Amino acid sequence: MSLYNNQLGNPLFKFVRNMILILLLLLFALATLFPIYFMIISSFGDPVEAGAVSYSIWPGKFTLDSYRFFFAFSEHSYRWLWNSLIVATVIMVSNVIFATAAGYSFAKVRFRGSKFLFGMLLVAMMIPYQVTQVPLYILIVNIFDIPNTYSALILPSLVTVYNIFLAKQFMSSIPNEIIESAKVEGCSQLQILTRIIMPLSKTVMAVMAILTFMDAWNTFFWPFLVTNTMEMQTIQVGLKNFRFANTTYFSPMMAGATISAVPMFILFFSLQKYFLEGVTVGAVKG
């Protein structure tokens, strides 16, 4: 028994009902996937100005000229991808290491002020980012004087409160007995963390790694604020510049958008399970 009456009624009724549901679900899926579909098929069109093309929602021509046009826009266009990759990778690795350590510390290690400090972190999650953006900009650009560097792009995101929270939630469910018996066997806390806790927390670490990488790759606002030469921009900022500089070039713009999105699609399709798991890991007891 469940919400739907699966036992009652004849099989034909059940079949028709499921078909109708699938049809409705497909329609909605079509509507939300359309922009992505449109982006990809249009990116293979000719790099001509929009006045000369009429858009079609069916795949027609296939040429990579628009991709060439996009990369030819700036001599640094390949570097945007490289910059994004570096920044996202460093942010991902540092978050996994430091958020895991901090999460374990808050979940299982007893030390003075642990509750208070964790409370302080939680308060920070409720502050809108607009509050910190101006002082953060002043700090990085005027006080540290490091605008337009990898440090400026990476430092503020080295470890996020959200990831610490995620790790702590997950590790709270690890039984204390495991840790205690490891201590009896003479393990130090560092050994417990690296030999016991980390292997047990592979899932949450994978989820954290993937979501953090995706966020860092897709982020636009902060790189846009702190970079001021083409050479240091990330792909998202580069795409925005391309858009404002070539307002009428339809296919090349779509090619640029595709380039910025495709790495994430590949990541998504190969690690789908973790993406979907990540949503519920974060929301439970949210």
Added chain:
Amino acid sequence: MARTASSNRNRLNRGDGAWGYAFIAVALVVYTLFTAYPVVSAFLISFQEYKPLGSTYIGLDNYTEIFKSSLFWKAIGNTVVYTILTVPVALILSFAVAVMIMPLRKWMQTTFKAVYYLPAVASGVALSVVWLWIFDPMQGGILNQLIGAFGIDSQNWLGASSTSMFSLVLMSWLSSHGTSIIIYVAALLGIDDSYYEAADIDGASFLQKMWHIVVPCLKPTTLFLLVTGVIGSFQVFQNAYLMTGGGPDHATTMVGLLIFDTAFKYFEFGEAAAQSLVLALMIGFMAFLQFKFLGKDVEY
């Protein structure tokens, strides 16, 4: 016995404090520098006329400036309209999809969840570029072709103040609802079968089960999604910035965008800090209201 056990534990836990601090050290430094300090600094700056070399305190002038500004009120109005038009629709859509997914086979559920999540992995900049062309005001624009099929005249979607807000709302309706769908599905799976069994014995219809079992059981989930949705919607910046720049005639200037403009277009850091603190207060107040009035019988 108890004493030895506890003294054993004390012996085992010796040195834990130092490790505890060591493990959080980096997190604490990052937090202090890039979150705690900026929050404190935002407070101070909001009472200043900010200049790179020596700011001057001007008391509450920034705040009075904000409340006198008609643009600020307009931005709040726009943000409220946008929130009311997007958040409830997103909740209803995700709820409906989650309920419709339930009777399907496991592999189909997973496939649909993945499909609905997919647009969320594309960057906001990429999607905004695509939507810009979907909203092309020419007759050949995709959306204009679509409404043309129904005999409606072409619209200047993003370019006219009458339709620009609706265009952003439409974009949000058709964006990824994967996250909330997955959360709803998880919550639906968590409802105990015995409720349905009891309802079946009483001869309850599908709609009655829906109203008397599913809706109350999912209230905590709905509240969670509502609160996070409203908070997110009040901070909306990127789409408005990339699609319309707040125009035309400030018809799509949201608070998030106004703060950005104040800070990084006009370089009025003091006023921007004050605006952001007012926004933070509003968000906090609304989250409080939602918990108070909707969360009465919700347990966590």
